[in-house]
Amino acid sequence: MLDSAGREARHVAGLWWFMFVVAVAVYVLVAAMVVIGVLRRRAAEPEEGGDRTGFVWWGGIVMPVVILGVLAYLTVSTTTALGRNAPSNLEIDVTGHDWWWEVRYPESGLRTANEVHIPVDRTVELRLHSADVLHSFWVPRLAGKVDMVPEQTNPLRIRAERTGTFLGECAEFCGLQHANMRFVVVVQTAEDYAQWVVAGQAPSTAAQGAALFERQTCAGCHTISGTQADGTVGPDLTDFGSRQWIGAKAVPNTPENLLRWIRDPGSIKPGVLMPPSQLPDSELRALVAYLESLR
Numbered sequence: 306m307l308d309s310a311g312r313e314a315r316h317v318a319g320l321w322w323f324m325f326v327v328a329v330a331v332y333v334l335v336a337a338m339v340v341i342g343v344l345r346r347r348a349a350e351p352e353e354g355g356d357r358t359g360f361v362w363w364g365g366i367v368m369p370v371v372i373l374g375v376l377a378y379l380t381v382s383t384t385t386a387l388g389r390n391a392p393s394n395l396e397i398d399v400t401g402h403d404w405w406w407e408v409r410y411p412e413s414g415l416r417t418a419n420e421v422h423i424p425v426d427r428t429v430e431l432r433l434h435s436a437d438v439l440h441s442f443w444v445p446r447l448a449g450k451v452d453m454v455p456e457q458t459n460p461l462r463i464r465a466e467r468t469g470t471f472l473g474e475c476a477e478f479c480g481l482q483h484a485n486m487r488f489v490v491v492v493q494t495a496e497d498y499a500q501w502v503v504a505g506q507a508p509s510t511a512a513q514g515a516a517l518f519e520r521q522t523c524a525g526c527h528t529i530s531g532t533q534a535d536g537t538v539g540p541d542l543t544d545f546g547s548r549q550w551i552g553a554k555a556v557p558n559t560p561e562n563l564l565r566w567i568r569d570p571g572s573i574k575p576g577v578l579m580p581p582s583q584l585p586d587s588e589l590r591a592l593v594a595y596l597e598s599l600r
């Protein structure tokens with residue numbers, strides 16, 4: 306918590322250190338007065354009958370009120386500063402379940418669990434929900450705790466200032482496996498985050514490609530074991546993604562070359578028996594994603 310990696314945690318850690326210093330000073334002062342009192346008794350000095358009302362007023366009322374007043378002011382102003390984060394254009398829905406975390410990215414349509422990816426140096430708005438009971442979302446190095454309440458949405462704006470992987474946990478007792486309700490927040494550079502989004506979208510693209518492969522003419526000539534495709538005219542493509550070349554060492558196996566090959570194999574290898582494809586680009590790309598995923 307004190308090794309902050311985000312704007313919110315930095316504010317909280319600053320307040321923590323101030324409170325720590327004040328608490329140590331009060332402790333040292335009170336302990337010193339106790340010791341002095343004990344030593345004076347030991348010295349067996351005759352009882353002074355002096356008036357101690359002033360000491361009680363200053364030490365017992367004025368000082369505590371001033372100290373607690375300063376701490377209260379700083380606590381409120383820190384809380385206000387946390388709420389003053391710039392508006393965010395990246396929203397992420399996080400839902401607490403017994404006992405795991407659902408993570409949805411409305412912007413890109415991604416869904417994941419127990420792992421939140423965010424870009425560094427960008428304000429992110431987390432919308433916190435609960436599917437069942439009270440949970441509390443806490444990533445100590447990034448921000449303070451915010452409760453997740455059923456049928457309610459609690460916003461938490463965070464801004465990570467360092468890349469890395471930060472541990473998070475549920476901070477509200479929620480049942481038997483409360484202690485095993487943990488997650489990580491992966492803070493990435495803008496480029497890495499964009500790549501993660503693209504990679505996350507790939508499986509659905511590949512699934513679309515798989516359906517196309519079986520529906521289109523591909524399956525009449527090629528086999529991919531475990532699927533309906535069982536043609537034997539052309540090469541078996543079961544582990545195509547792990548091969549180094551396309552077309553019997555015609556061109557290296559890259560997604561760009563594969564796209565060219567499927568669109569018009571004759572442009573790479575004139576006279577080849579595989580016919581050109583009439584599919585639109587989006588479907589060609591889905592086929593490429595699928596074939597390159599075969600290992």
Ligand code: CUA
Pocket residue numbers: 401402404439440441475476477478479480483484486
């Ligand atoms: Cu969820 Cu504790």
